[in-house]
Each structure stands twice: as structure tokens, then as C-alpha cells.
Amino acid sequence: MKFKFWGVRGSIATPGPATVKYGGNTTCIEIRTDNNDLIILDAGTGIHPLGQELLKQLPVDAHIFITHTHWDHIQGLPFFSPIFIPGNDVKIYGGLDPVTNEGIERALGVQLQYSYFPIREAELNANIEYNTIKPEESITVAGAKITPILLSHPVLNFGYRVDCDGQSIFFTGDYEPIFNIYDPEDSEYEEYQSFIDQKQQQIALAIKGVDALIIDSSYTTEEYNSKKGWGHGTYDSAIKIANEAQVKQLFFTHHEPTRTDKQLDDIHQRLKKENPNLDYEILLAKEGVDFML
Amino acid sequence: MQQTHNKELIAFVEKMPAFPKSVQRVVQLTSDINAPAKEIVRVIESDPVMTVKILKVINSAFYGLPQKITSIQRAVVHMGLNTIKNLALSVAAMGVLKPTNKADFNTQDFLLHSLTTASICRLLAERLNVKGSECSDYFVAGLLHDFGKIVFAEFDPDNFKLALEKSLEENIPLHQTETEFMGINHAQVGKILAEKWELDPVLIDAIEHHHKNNSKNLLTDCVATANQISKKLQFGFSGNPVIDESIDEILPKFELTLDDLIISLGDLSAIKSEALSFINS
Numbered sequence: 001m002k003f004k005f006w007g008v009r010g011s012i013a014t015p016g017p018a019t020v021k022y023g024g025n026t027t028c029i030e031i032r033t034d035n036n037d038l039i040i041l042d043a044g045t046g047i048h049p050l051g052q053e054l055l056k057q058l059p060v061d062a063h064i065f066i067t068h069t070h071w072d073h074i075q076g077l078p079f080f081s082p083i084f085i086p087g088n089d090v091k092i093y094g095g096l097d098p099v100t101n102e103g104i105e106r107a108l109g110v111q112l113q114y115s116y117f118p119i120r121e122a123e124l125n126a127n128i129e130y131n132t133i134k135p136e137e138s139i140t141v142a143g144a145k146i147t148p149i150l151l152s153h154p155v156l157n158f159g160y161r162v163d164c165d166g167q168s169i170f171f172t173g174d175y176e177p178i179f180n181i182y183d184p185e186d187s188e189y190e191e192y193q194s195f196i197d198q199k200q201q202q203i204a205l206a207i208k209g210v211d212a213l214i215i216d217s218s219y220t221t222e223e224y225n226s227k228k229g230w231g232h233g234t235y236d237s238a239i240k241i242a243n244e245a246q247v248k249q250l251f252f253t254h255h256e257p258t259r260t261d262k263q264l265d266d267i268h269q270r271l272k273k274e275n276p277n278l279d280y281e282i283l284l285a286k287e288g289v290d291f292m293l
Numbered sequence: 294m295q296q297t298h299n300k301e302l303i304a305f306v307e308k309m310p311a312f313p314k315s316v317q318r319v320v321q322l323t324s325d326i327n328a329p330a331k332e333i334v335r336v337i338e339s340d341p342v343m344t345v346k347i348l349k350v351i352n353s354a355f356y357g358l359p360q361k362i363t364s365i366q367r368a369v370v371h372m373g374l375n376t377i378k379n380l381a382l383s384v385a386a387m388g389v390l391k392p393t394n395k396a397d398f399n400t401q402d403f404l405l406h407s408l409t410t411a412s413i414c415r416l417l418a419e420r421l422n423v424k425g426s427e428c429s430d431y432f433v434a435g436l437l438h439d440f441g442k443i444v445f446a447e448f449d450p451d452n453f454k455l456a457l458e459k460s461l462e463e464n465i466p467l468h469q470t471e472t473e474f475m476g477i478n479h480a481q482v483g484k485i486l487a488e489k490w491e492l493d494p495v496l497i498d499a500i501e502h503h504h505k506n507n508s509k510n511l512l513t514d515c516v517a518t519a520n521q522i523s524k525k526l527q528f529g530f531s532g533n534p535v536i537d538e539s540i541d542e543i544l545p546k547f548e549l550t551l552d553d554l555i556i557s558l559g560d561l562s563a564i565k566s567e568a569l570s571f572i573n574s
Contacts, residue, residue: 096357098350098372099379134357150358154375178370181330188331188366194426195370229330229374 007046010254023287037142047076067173088126103132207245253285315340349490395450405529411435414519441479467533
């Protein structure tokens, strides 16, 4: 199995000279199985250049797994050119939104309306299929076993574990480790903490031993103090989970949109210095590079 | 009420709004970006209608969580605060439960009874050294045990009124007069709804059997006991004037008489004032 980042940025695309090295597109990851089958995780703006690349070898057979429906994870879908070409198969997978009770078809349907886009969903020429999947129920596509895990974010968010060819990847989508909403002096504090501990154990178990953990690390710990509850993790919280889950490689992604290449490099250096004894490599997600497992 | 009416009943309850105070507070708190999460949770878990509707959505098979979610706190940990906030807001959008109904069932007194039963039930769990992580389930079970009554008051007010009146005039347990006039009692209706909504089986058992004394379920015993304590202390009123003596068979678990158990729980008036402050403030 190998994978490539096509989008590494959180919240909004950030083209410009300060983001040339790591990239300015929002979230999209291409996974290729040893059989060269295609699995795509999220459809931020990064899926547009991926789509252009795919046009070189038609027909396209793509399985797209959406972690959640915030803009930066779905915004590229209408610009994923393979959806307009007859003969292509595009299967889109995601969870059911408990608030609206709507499945993942909403991600595309909501964008393909005349007010927002010149083409309606009914006009797409590829075979589009939507699949609503459930937490912790694995499905097998293209020879890969894919397991969705509910992770904490302001909207329903699935982290995906992909097992294939004897290797494994876990991508969190957007994820803020759960914090206690009570103060230590509140009578509910302890009980709530026990729920959190249980849930954290489940998450660590789901990630256990993966070859690559790709995790939302939007903030530094200092920045996080004013961003608590926004739904994103920190570099330090990522390292903590990676330690618990004993992963083999850790990729920080969902780079904060105002973060420059220089700042990312500085943070990376500092993290390596502060964590000299990790059993695994820590890397920054970077667009356009193939990572072989 | 016939079995054939179940579908109609379920559809009716789907549209049933929550209590006015919690609807108002949910709208207020969700309009304030700085509102503390614990405040929002407190409001939701103090309203049986809001609580049950959120548990219903999350536990539905269609949604497919691998384990049952038994309390609002657990729901927040699993689903995130925003999802729970948005679900509460969608319940709030259904309007508010009218303070008066054709059955003349006092909804404020009902809410006070439900809330105090919930809090006492949690205290009993602590007393029996129930695992800390399960105590909020005891609160929820206490809160929901009489849910069927508020459904009767809205769905079949004429017959419920007759049941309430006869129960009061002749000092007969309300669940008996309910059966007489409607063919089903509040515990059975609560069970039907809880099953339809795929709530945790332990919670369903507590709702169904809170008037029985031969339960095999500690949660059900605690609900039954808390219910009688709340009634004995006249914390609110849920339409049933009879203190259930069958509780005597449960009491050995606490190794005390009902009066001694009440004394040993300390000053329970704080529970009442806290519930009242939620209902009236």
C-alpha cells in the first residue's frame, strides 16, 4: 500500500508563496493498494489536482471516504472531473448525520444546486453511488478493509482505519481529543472523566499498531488554550495518542491556514528536539510526495 | 387504548414538544458561543422529553452505534457537544409543552417528581456503591420512569383524566385506574416507546417494572425506591396518591426501613430546591 497527500491544509485553501513547500490545498489523501486500486480519503480542494491526474488513465474507479461534511473536506467534490465522464465509477462513503438524518449523498447534493454551482447532481455522467456506513462496522472495498471510528469534532466525524496488503493507515479527519466539560470540584467530574477514559481507550485500540497515523494537529499547545472546543488537536496530543497506540509513523496534518512553511519547519524541528526518544518517526504531511509503506 | 393505536401513539410522541423552561434555556444557551458545555448538558438532562428524544436518535439501529448510550453525558462524549446541542435545538424547534392540558395533569408537579426521583435514584446508586461510571444511568432511569404519564396527558387526556380522578378519589394506584380506563398503564406505554426507540434494555426494564417488587435489576429497584421516597416527601406530584408498600421487599438491599433510609440520605430538600430552581427560574 502507498499513499500521497493532495491536500494538507485545514479550514481553507491557502495558495501563495508561504505555502509552496507543504501545500495549500484542503484535505485529500490518495491511497493505492498493491493492486493499484484507488481509495480516496476526503474531498477537500486537493481532490481537484488528483482528479486531473486520474484523467490520464480512464476509466476511473474511485472509492471516496468522507470523514465529515465540513467544507474543507468536501469542497473539491464538484471539481473532481471524473464525476462528469461516462464510464467512470465513483463511490462515496460516509456516516449518517444524526441531526438531519441524512446520509452522505447530502455532501454532494447540497453543493450541486444552481445557486452554488452550474451543474445539478442529476447531470453528472459518471456512475455515482452513495454508501452510508456505520461506526465500527468494517467494510471491504478494493481488497481493503475500512473501519470507521467515531471521533470527537463539532460535527459527526469518522476516523478511518484502512487495512490492506498486510499494512495499515489510520486517518482521523478532524479530531479534538475529548476534554472534561466539568470542573474538578463538580460532582459530575469524575464520572464524566471515566467516560472519556473509556472512549480514549477505544480510540487507541482502533489505531493500535498502524504503519501510518495521519492526524489532525492544527495547533501548538499554546495556541490550543484559546481554541478549546473548536474541534482540532495539537502536535502534543497527536504524539500522546501515537504513543498510546504504538504506531510506526506519525504524520501531522490539517495545518493551520495561517501557518507558513517556515513556521511548520520550525515546529517540526522543535518537536523532534522535545521528543528525542520516540519509537517512531514524526513527519509533516506534505502535498505531492508518495509514501510507501 | 388498543394495541392497534401504538403506531398512532408513536407518531404522536415524535412530535411532542419538550418542557417550556428547557426549550427556552436551550435556545438561549445555543445562541451564546461562550455558553459552558456543562450548562447545556444540565438543561437537556433535566427534561425527560428532550432526554428521551436525544437518546432515541443516537440509539437507533439506523445510526448504528455499537453500544447503547444511556445518558446525555455519555452521548456528549461519543457524539461531541455540537451534535447533542443541535439535536436539543431541533427538539426545541417543535415548540413547548403546554402547561395545561385537557387531563388537568399538572406538568410542573410532574416534572418536579421526575427530577427529584432522578436525583434520589442517583443517591441510592452511590449508596449501593454502584460503579461511578453508571450513576448517570440511574439518574436517567429516574427521570424517565413516569414518561408514559405525560404521553397519556397529551395523547388520551379524557381517559387519563378519569383515571387520575378515580385514583385520587378512591386512593387506588394510578397504574390500576389507567388500565381500567385505557387498557394499558404508563409503565407499559413507557416500555413500548422505549423499545421502539431501542433504548438500553436495562433502562426499558426500569421503566416497565418500577411498580413491581420482584425485579432482578438493581437499577429498577433503585427507581422503584426513589419513586416512593419522592412521593413520601411530597416532592411534586405525578398523579398517584398511593405510596407503594411493595417497596418493603426491596428495602432489605439498603438494610434500612424506608423512613430510616430517607433520614440516612441526608437533607433531601436541597434536591427539591435545585429541581425547583430549574423549573421556575
